[in-house]
Amino acid sequence: MMVKQGRFAKSSKLRQIKEIKRARQEKSDRMITEKQFGKFIFVRYGLTMKAKMIGTDKETMQRFLIEWVDHAPKDKNWSIKALAVNTLKKVNVRVPYQFYRVVVRNWSKYQRFLKREIPAVPLKQRILLTDTLTTEEFEQLVARQLAANILLSTLGNNPQLMQQINLEQVADLSKNLMTENEKGIDWQKVQSIFKPMPFDMSTAPDTPTKNWLGHLLNEK
Structure with a gap:
């Protein structure tokens, strides 16, 4: 029996529709929920950015990403500046200044990843x-956070005394942490300021975190 062109065209059309439906179904199946967002991004980090990094930078940037994602909305667009400020505030004095140095030097890679x-x-x-x-803009945010951390550490994290800290104090100190041309943080200044206030590793919640902090503190 000869197959008519019309019938062939029809069966071909049906096959195309089925293929389109299947493709859409597969695409739908690949969608993730907001609860799966973090795990998805952490896997992507492991497969891409982390694979190209060395030393403590790998874990440091992963921990920064975890903090970032934990406090980022999953149902609306992201402002990088707002999230950077919020994440730095959340990290606060829970890490030594070396953490911030690692994040600054990897900021351009991190932002490209995002x-x-x-x-x-x-x-x-x-x-x-x-x-x-830009890296310069991010460094200015980090300088402000470091200034706040210095003031907090100086006051021994005393809640009553911390209430006396004002934004002008933070701004003035952050400027002093910058290089002469104010295009970057002077890490030697930062190091000298934090030297009398050694970081307390006993606050680490587990052994892997303690080991990571130890490696960070040993960075020159």
């Missing part, structure tokens, strides 16, 4: 990035 990976996460509502920060 720009590439976050909009690609297969959420039902994709997350877009609404702004970016």
